[in-house]
Each structure stands twice: as structure tokens, then as C-alpha cells.
Amino acid sequence: MPTNDTTSGTRRSAALLGIALALLIVAAVVTTLAARSRWWLPPLASAQGRSIDQLFIATFGIISVAFVLVHGLLALFVWLYRDRGQRASYWHENRALELTYTIIPAIVMTGLTLSAAGLWSRIHSAPPPQALVVEVRGEQFGWKARYPGPDGKFGRIDPRHYSARENPWALDPADPAAQDDLVLDISTTGELHLVVDRPVEVRIRAKDVLHSFFIPAFRVKQDAVPGMVTSIWFTPTQTGPYEIACAELCGPLHYIMRGKVVVQTQEEYDAWLAQTRS
Amino acid sequence: MAHVAHAEAQAGHELSFWRKYIFSQDHKVIGIQYALTSMFMAVLGGLLAMFIRLQLGWPGQSWPLLGRLFPSGMPDGQMNQAFYLASVTMHGTIMIFFVLTTLLTGGFGNFLIPLMIGARDMAFPFLNMLSYWLYPPAIIILLASFFVSGGAAGGGWTAYPPLSALPGAAPGSGLGQTLWLISLALLILAFLFGSLNYITTILQLRARGLSMMRLPLTIWGLFVTAILSLLAFPVLLAAAIMLLFDRIGGTSFFVPAGLLIGSVPVDHRGGNPLLWQHLFWFLGHPEVYVLILPPMGMISDILANNARKPIFGYRFMVGSIVAIAFLSFLVWGHHMYTSGMAPVLGTAFMTTTLVIAVPSAIKTFNWLATLWRAKIRFTSAMLFALGFLSLFVTGGLTGIVLAQPPVDIYFQDTFFVVAHFHFVMASAAIFASFAGTYYWFPKMFGRMMNERLGKWHFWLTFVGIYATFFPMHYAGFMGMMRRIYSPQIYAHLQGLQPLNVFVSIAAFVLFAAQFIFLYNFFRSLFRGPQAERNPWRATTLEWEAPSPPPHLNWGETLPTVQRWAYDYSPPDMAEDFQPQAAPAAVPTGRSREGRGDGGHAR
Numbered sequence: 001m002p003t004n005d006t007t008s009g010t011r012r013s014a015a016l017l018g019i020a021l022a023l024l025i026v027a028a029v030v031t032t033l034a035a036r037s038r039w040w041l042p043p044l045a046s047a048q049g050r051s052i053d054q055l056f057i058a059t060f061g062i063i064s065v066a067f068v069l070v071h072g073l074l075a076l077f078v079w080l081y082r083d084r085g086q087r088a089s090y091w092h093e094n095r096a097l098e099l100t101y102t103i104i105p106a107i108v109m110t111g112l113t114l115s116a117a118g119l120w121s122r123i124h125s126a127p128p129p130q131a132l133v134v135e136v137r138g139e140q141f142g143w144k145a146r147y148p149g150p151d152g153k154f155g156r157i158d159p160r161h162y163s164a165r166e167n168p169w170a171l172d173p174a175d176p177a178a179q180d181d182l183v184l185d186i187s188t189t190g191e192l193h194l195v196v197d198r199p200v201e202v203r204i205r206a207k208d209v210l211h212s213f214f215i216p217a218f219r220v221k222q223d224a225v226p227g228m229v230t231s232i233w234f235t236p237t238q239t240g241p242y243e244i245a246c247a248e249l250c251g252p253l254h255y256i257m258r259g260k261v262v263v264q265t266q267e268e269y270d271a272w273l274a275q276t277r278s
Numbered sequence: 279m280a281h282v283a284h285a286e287a288q289a290g291h292e293l294s295f296w297r298k299y300i301f302s303q304d305h306k307v308i309g310i311q312y313a314l315t316s317m318f319m320a321v322l323g324g325l326l327a328m329f330i331r332l333q334l335g336w337p338g339q340s341w342p343l344l345g346r347l348f349p350s351g352m353p354d355g356q357m358n359q360a361f362y363l364a365s366v367t368m369h370g371t372i373m374i375f376f377v378l379t380t381l382l383t384g385g386f387g388n389f390l391i392p393l394m395i396g397a398r399d400m401a402f403p404f405l406n407m408l409s410y411w412l413y414p415p416a417i418i419i420l421l422a423s424f425f426v427s428g429g430a431a432g433g434g435w436t437a438y439p440p441l442s443a444l445p446g447a448a449p450g451s452g453l454g455q456t457l458w459l460i461s462l463a464l465l466i467l468a469f470l471f472g473s474l475n476y477i478t479t480i481l482q483l484r485a486r487g488l489s490m491m492r493l494p495l496t497i498w499g500l501f502v503t504a505i506l507s508l509l510a511f512p513v514l515l516a517a518a519i520m521l522l523f524d525r526i527g528g529t530s531f532f533v534p535a536g537l538l539i540g541s542v543p544v545d546h547r548g549g550n551p552l553l554w555q556h557l558f559w560f561l562g563h564p565e566v567y568v569l570i571l572p573p574m575g576m577i578s579d580i581l582a583n584n585a586r587k588p589i590f591g592y593r594f595m596v597g598s599i600v601a602i603a604f605l606s607f608l609v610w611g612h613h614m615y616t617s618g619m620a621p622v623l624g625t626a627f628m629t630t631t632l633v634i635a636v637p638s639a640i641k642t643f644n645w646l647a648t649l650w651r652a653k654i655r656f657t658s659a660m661l662f663a664l665g666f667l668s669l670f671v672t673g674g675l676t677g678i679v680l681a682q683p684p685v686d687i688y689f690q691d692t693f694f695v696v697a698h699f700h701f702v703m704a705s706a707a708i709f710a711s712f713a714g715t716y717y718w719f720p721k722m723f724g725r726m727m728n729e730r731l732g733k734w735h736f737w738l739t740f741v742g743i744y745a746t747f748f749p750m751h752y753a754g755f756m757g758m759m760r761r762i763y764s765p766q767i768y769a770h771l772q773g774l775q776p777l778n779v780f781v782s783i784a785a786f787v788l789f790a791a792q793f794i795f796l797y798n799f800f801r802s803l804f805r806g807p808q809a810e811r812n813p814w815r816a817t818t819l820e821w822e823a824p825s826p827p828p829h830l831n832w833g834e835t836l837p838t839v840q841r842w843a844y845d846y847s848p849p850d851m852a853e854d855f856q857p858q859a860a861p862a863a864v865p866t867g868r869s870r871e872g873r874g875d876g877g878h879a880r
């Protein structure tokens with residue numbers, strides 16, 4: 001054999017690899033534990049997010065077990081079955097064993113599919129009737145928001161009426177419902193105002209290219225697609241300011257396409273609305 | 279065809295230098311051409327990754343020296359946003375299409391298929407040559423795009439319209455994007471010619487006695503991959519042509535009415551951006567299996583050889599390759615959970631995606647079972663094969679997180695995804711390519727690579743890969759989006775900088791370690807010790823040919839296959855392997871043949 005692998009060379013490689021794989025398990029566990037305090041999901045602030053986080057944690061647990069199992073076996077085998085002059089066993093078929101590791105993953109995957117499917121359909125169910133409805137629009141490179149006026153209706157949009165200063169939402173002046181729409185720039189001067197514990201449906205538009213409406217603390221992300229109105233609903237559970245990010249590449253300044261959202265009590269919200277409208 | 283060529287060679291017909299090394303129709307030369315060109319592109323793709331990490335590690339920092347080298351992308355040494363996005367886009371495009379696809383199918387596929395099935399060449403040698411010669415022009419067009427006004431494409435390797443469709447939408451959406459599409463279309467043609475050839479060759483030109491169920495798993499991986507490519511790439515080709523028409527022909531396949539870039543109305547109506555995403559991922563997901571099925575096959579053969587033990591569960595291995603390939607056509611929508619696609623489709627795509635986890639688990643445990651009670655030699659090839667197992671599992675497991683749409687809502691388009699696919703696809707495929715290079719180098723060039731350097735290369739790469747990509751999961755946990763020039767302006771990403779600096783330094787070490795490989799490769803090419811015919815004491819047919827094999831591979835007679843590809847350590851035999859083509863031993867009363875044997879090829 002041209003490899004010149006002496007038994008000691010094999011032993012060294014086996015030991016190194018076995019130890020490296022064992023260390024990998026340790027490092028993965030330790031860094032994950034350390035990450036929990038510094039590099040984890042931002043504190044949760046929505047009702048839907050709770051189920052999402054639970055599903056994530058459950059899945060993370062399952063894959064961690066599999067990770068440790070496979071790497072543990074790998075480390076063990078490379079050490080135990082290194083070349084020590086023995087003869088390998090001519091063993092290459094065992095239907096029962098193979099069916100075992102076909103069926104167990106299949107059961108786990110079925111369980112995950114069912115729980116995730118249930119949650120997914122709840123997330124995409126019709127929003128409750130008392131939900132607040134707002135619109136946001138992504139554009140290069142910022143977010144705009146629109147609230148219906150006292151009539152509760154969003155006015156018609158027609159791109160021909162667009163004017164960056166006077167009419168950034170391109171509202172159609174001929175539509176009476178458009179007259180009282182409240183229009184905000186939530187990337188610069190304004191904020192998206194939401195009410196704590198009150199479901200909100202956000203309808204999402206895009207002015208130019210794709211964007212994605214991402215509020216990490218709410219575990220909410222939905223693309224803004226030109227030519228379509230997408231929507232997502234959720235219930236904020238904590239008052240305070242949060243970040244809106246853009247999660248879909250939209251051009252060179254994609255990285256600054258940040259927006260602001262603030263969750264308030266109903267009274268604070270009503271006061272803000274009244275003040276802004278007048 | 280091969281027979282005609284055979285007669286020609288036997289008549290003592292000497293090929294000119296050009297016909298022999300440049301416009302060669304010999305599958306071995308074409309394979310090596312593909313491999314060397316892919317290596318060159320890998321260095322470029324890696325360099326671009328270094329640019330990405332330079333920026334993410336130290337956003338806004340000025341590097342005056344680099345500024346002088348790249349005056350337009352890095353004026354005053356500070357990388358501008360368009361150049362960053364061009365780097366990301368070209369890094370992804372190059373690595374996926376111009377490095378791994380070309381290396382695995384064009385490089386390993388071309389070199390190995392005829393040798394491992396006992397054929398003299400591919401079924402269509404001329405088409406094979408044509409396939410390679412579409413690749414350099416595609417490269418030139420792609421690289422030229424860096425120098426046009428606006429720079430190279432900056433819309434990501436996924437090129438989602440309208441950004442990629444509207445020249446006014448971003449600097450990289452100008453001529454650079456057009457060239458990107460043309461280049462990709464050329465390369466797709468190359469892949470299609472190649473795939474057609476591989477399928478025909480494997481079906482038609484197998485040696486006598488080599489039934490399908492006696493094929494080594496490398497060939498199974500390459501065969502199924504070729505079918506996958508042949509069915510999936512035409513879809514991307516069509517999509518690319520449609521996008522090209524949207525850009526320069528005034529059509530509107532992907533652009534709806536009523537858009538405004540700044541205050542300028544866009545003159546398109548009737549298209550739908552989601553159409554592109556469906557078409558793109560209809561190729562895009564099978565494509566990641568194009569990058570992982572050949573590695574799975576190669577790894578199986580290298581593991582069995584170095585474990586001196588038959589691959590465990592051959593039939594399940596073949597079955598899982600076929601199952602994965604079939605399912606890979608039904609999962610594309612898992613890239614689109616948050617795209618605005620109807621939610622019920624999300625449920626459907628989640629189901630198919632999680633089903634794929636089952637054949638993947640079968641493969642993993644079969645590899646582990648192959649190691650059980652083995653006799654493992656730690657060659658460089660074996661170390662990389664074992665490393666592949668680790669990386670594939672690490673990356674595959676995070677796929678289970680991303681497969682679930684409710685969880686993917688949070689992780690979609692974050693660095694968690696970047697970590698996921700760099701493990702399961704990029705690193706795993708790269709490791710398999712290294713394993714394959716260390717293993718087949720002696721056959722390719724008739725010389726051995728240096729094992730000592732190979733081991734150094736393995737250790738630095740293995741540690742480097744984990745140090746680079748594992749922490750990216752945590753950046754994803756924090757919600758760091760991909761394709762952002764800097765995470766610094768976001769409140770939720772404060773505190774990430776030390777992590778990003780660590781990742782960047784690890785990436786530099788990782789990249790630097792690859793020069794050990796390059797040095798070893800090129801030195802061994804000229805100085806390596808002469809290789810024997812069968813240095814690894816392997817069973818498969820390619821080791822029956824001389825190292826390197828002559829034109830048309832086999833002397834007078836083609837090999838005849840007696841048994842399956844994994845007769846390692848058969849009982850009642852002094853040797854610990856029995857080659858596929860070795861004449862049947864004295865009957866021992868015990869059949870050692872693989873399953874489904876007895877069929878004669880052709």
C-alpha cells in the first residue's frame with residue numbers, strides 16, 4: 001500500500017478524528033447554551049410567535065438529539081473500527097435494521113408535519129372581526145403605512161396620481177374614500193402604531209420591486225409583491241417600540257430599509273390617532 | 279462511435295496536439311478540462327466570498343490597497359453597496375453553476391462514467407466536446423459583466439424580478455444582468471448536452487455482466503443526476519429566456535402593471551413576479567440535489583473501499599437516491615413560504631419536504647452501518663468522506679427546521695438559511711469533491727498525491743468550515759437578514775459584530791488552507807510518486823485500466839463483470855477484496871453476488 005499508513009498512523013488519525021467529533025458535540029452544545037443569552041431570537045412580543053417558538057424549540061430538540069447521536073456513533077466507530085489488522089465483517093444487509101431507521105424518522109416527520117400544518121393554518125386563518133386593519137407599502141428603500149379614515153375604508157390607488165411629496169400613496173382624488181386616509185412614512189418621521197392585545201391585519205403592497213415585511217419580535221414575515229396585495233395578521237402582546245426590517249433583496253440600499261412600529265394601549269392609540277388626524 | 283474511434287486508434291493514427299488536449303473528444307481529457315476550469319472558478323468564487331466576509335466583519339472599513347485594485351467597486355478602499363451585492367450574486371452563481379455543477383458532473387462524471395462501466399468512451403464524444411466548449415465562453419461573458427457600466431448582476435443568484443427585470447431598478451440590473459442571463463443560458467446548454475450523454479452512455483455502453491444493480495453507487499448518483507438535470511434545467515432555460523425578453527424585448531412575463539421606480543412609471547403590464555420564483559425553484563431545488571447525489575455516490579464508494587467492507591444496504595441506497603431525486607421535483611415551494619403563494623401550498627410543500635428527510639436518514643444510517651465492524655484506513659480521501667458525513671448531517675438537520683412553514687416565517691432569508699445550505703450543499707459537495715480528488719487522482723494522472731499534505735488540508739478545512747458556518751446559525755437566530763451590506767443599523771442586530779469578526783477570520787483561514795490543496799495537486803501532477811494500477815485495492819472497474827488509462831481506456835478486450843461492486847473482505851478469501859472483473863473464484867458453494875444480479879447488460 002502506497003499510503004505508508006503504519007498502525008500508529010492509523011491510531012493517531014482515529015484518535016484525532018474521534019476526539020474532534022466528540023469536541024464538536026461539546027462545542028455545539030456549549031456555544032448553543034452560550035448563544036441563548038447573547039445570540040438568540042429577540043424577545044417575543046406576539047401571540048402567534050409563542051406557538052412558533054415552541055415548535056422551533058421542539059424541532060431544535062429533535063435535531064439536537066439526532067446531531068449528537070450521529071456524531072457520537074461516528075466518533076465511536078472511527079475509534080473502534082480503525083485498522084488494527086483485523087478483518088472487516090462481510091455484513092451488508094439487515095432488513096430489520098434498515099426498516100427501523102426508515103420508520104422512526106418517518107414517524108417523527110409525520111408528527112412534525114401535523115403540528116406544523118395545524119399552526120400554519122391557524123396563522124393563515126381569517127383575521128378576527130375586531131382586528132385593526134392597516135396597509136404598509138415597501139419601496140426602495142423604506143416603508144410607508146396607511147390607515148383608513150373614519151369611514152373605515154381604504155381609498156382607491158392609481159399609480160398615475162403618484163407624487164413623491166404630495167401623494168406618495170398615489171391615492172385617487174376622485175374616490176371619496178381616499179380623502180380621509182391617513183398616510184405615514186414609517187421609516188423616517190412616523191411609526192406604525194398598533195394596539196396591544198388587539199389583532200391586526202397588515203395588508204402589504206410593493207411599489208417597485210419585491211420587499212419583505214419582517215418584524216423579528218413578532219415572528220412575522222411576509223413578502224411585499226408588486227402587483228399583489230399580500231396579508232398577514234397577528235396579535236402584539238407587549239407595548240413598546242419594535243423594528244421592521246426588509247428581508248428580501250431590493251437593491252443597493254436594501255440594508256437600510258428599516259421601519260418602526262410601536263405597540264400602545266388602546267387609549268394611547270386612540271389619542272395618537274385623534275391627534276394625527278386633526 | 280466508440281468502435282469507429284477504436285479502429286482508428288489501432289490503425290496507429292496519432293492525434294495532433296489540438297485534437298488530443300484542446301478540442302479533445304476523449305472523455306478523460308474533457309473530464310480533466312472541466313475539473314481544472316472548475317478549480318479556477320472555485321478560486322474566484324472563494325475570493326468573492328472573502329470580499330463578502332471582509333465587508334461583514336468590518337462594515338465601512340477602508341482598505342486602501344484594495345481600493346487601488348478595484349477603483350470602481352471600492353473607491354477609496356471602501357466597498358460600495360452595489361459591489362457588495364455583485365460579489366454576493368457572483369459568488370453564489372459561480373459556486374453553484376460554474377464550480378460544483380461543472381466539477382461534479384462535467385469533471386467527475388466525464389472521467390468516471392466510461393471507466394467505471396467498462397466503456398471506451400461516452401456514447402457521443404463530439405457532443406461531449408461541445409458541452410465543454412460552451413463553458414469557457416459562458417465564463418468569459420459572466421466575468422466580463424464585472425466591467426460593464428453598473429457592474430455585475432446584483433440581484434442574488436436567484437435573480438428575482440422585478441429587480442432583475444427592470445434595468446433602472448439598481449446598478450446591477452443593467453447590462454450586467456443581461457450578461458448573467460446569457461452566460462447562464464449557455465452553461466445550461468452545456469449541462470444538457472452532458473446529461474444526455476451520461477444517460478445514454480450508462481444505459482447503452484455498460485460492460486458485459488454489469489447489470490444496473492451491479493453498478494457502483496457513484497454511477498447511480500451520476501445517472502440519476504443526469505436525469506434530474508435533463509428534466510429541470512430546460513425550465514430554467516425557458517425562464518431565463520423569458521426574463522431576457524422582459525428586459526430587452528418589451529414583454530411582461532414577470533412584471534405587473536402600475537409599478538414606479540422612484541417616480542418613473544414602468545411600462546409593463548400583465549406579468550407576475552411569482553411566476554419566476556416557481557420556475558426558478560422548479561430547477562433550483564433539483565439543482566441542489568444535482569450537487570449532492572453525485573457526492574452521495576462517490577462517498578459511498580470511498581467509504582466502502584477504505585472501510586474494507588461492502589456498502590451497507592445497497593438496494594436501499596439505490597432506492598433512496600431514486601426517491602430523493604423524484605421527490606426533489608415536488609418540493610420547490612419550500613423556498614416560497616413567505617412569498618405570497620397560497621398558504622395551502624405551503625402545507626403541501628412542507629409535507630413533500632419532510633418526506634425527503636426519510637431517504638436522507640436511510641443514507642446516513644447506512645453509511646454509519648458500513649463503518650460498523652469495519653477496518654478503517656484513514657487516507658485523505660477517507661477523512662474527507664467522513665467529514666462529508668458530519669457536514670451533511672449538520673446541514674440536513676437544520677433543513678428540518680426550515681421545512682416547517684411557521685418556523686420558516688422567522689428564518690426565511692436570514693443567515694440561518696445561509697448556514698444551512700453552506701453545510702448541506704456547499705461544504706458537503708466540496709468535501710466529496712476533495713475526497714474524490716484524493717481518491718481518483720492516481721487514476722487521472724498516474725501519480726499519487728501527498729497524503730501528509732492531504733491530512734493537513736483535511737484538518738484545517740474541517741475545523742475551518744465549522745468555525746465559519748456554525749456561528750452563522752446564531753446570526754440567523756438573531757434575525758440577521760442575508761444579502762445586507764451591513765447589519766449595523768438595526769437595533770436587533772447590535773451585539774453581532776464580534777460574531778461576524780470571528781466568522782470572517784475563520785473564513786480567511788479556511789480559504790488560505792485551500793492553497794495547501796492546490797500546491798499538493800499541482801506538485802503531485804509533476805512530482806508525485808508513480809501510481810500503481812490499483813493503489814487503493816479497490817473493486818470497481820476503473821482500477822482495471824492502467825493509471826492513467828490510455829486513449830479508449832482498455833486494451834484489446836473490454837472487461838467482463840462477474841459480481842457487484844462491493845466485494846470487500848469476502849469470506850473464504852485471503853485477499854480482502856475481489857474486483858468486479860476478477861474471474862469467478864473457485865466456487866465456495868456460497869453466493870456472494872449482489873442482489874438483482876444475473877442480468878446481462880445490453
Ligand code: HEM
Pocket residue numbers: 324327328330331366367369370371373374378433434435436696700703704705708746759760761762785788789
Ligand atoms: C470559502 C467558503 C465560503 C464562504 C466563506 C462563503 C460565505 C458566504 C456568505 C457570507 C454568504 C452570504 C452573503 C449574504 O447573504 O450577504 C454566501 C452566500 C452564498 N454562498 Fe457562499 N461561501 C463559501 C463557499 C460557498 C460554496 C462552496 C458554495 C457552493 C454552493 C456557496 C454558495 C453560496 C450561495 C448560493 C450563496 C447565496 C448567494 C445569494 O444570496 O445570492 N458558497 N456565502
Ligand SMILES: [Cu+2]
Pocket residue numbers: 210211212246247248249250251254255257
Ligand atoms: Cu429590501
Ligand SMILES: [Cu+2]
Pocket residue numbers: 562563566609610612613
Ligand atoms: Cu429547495
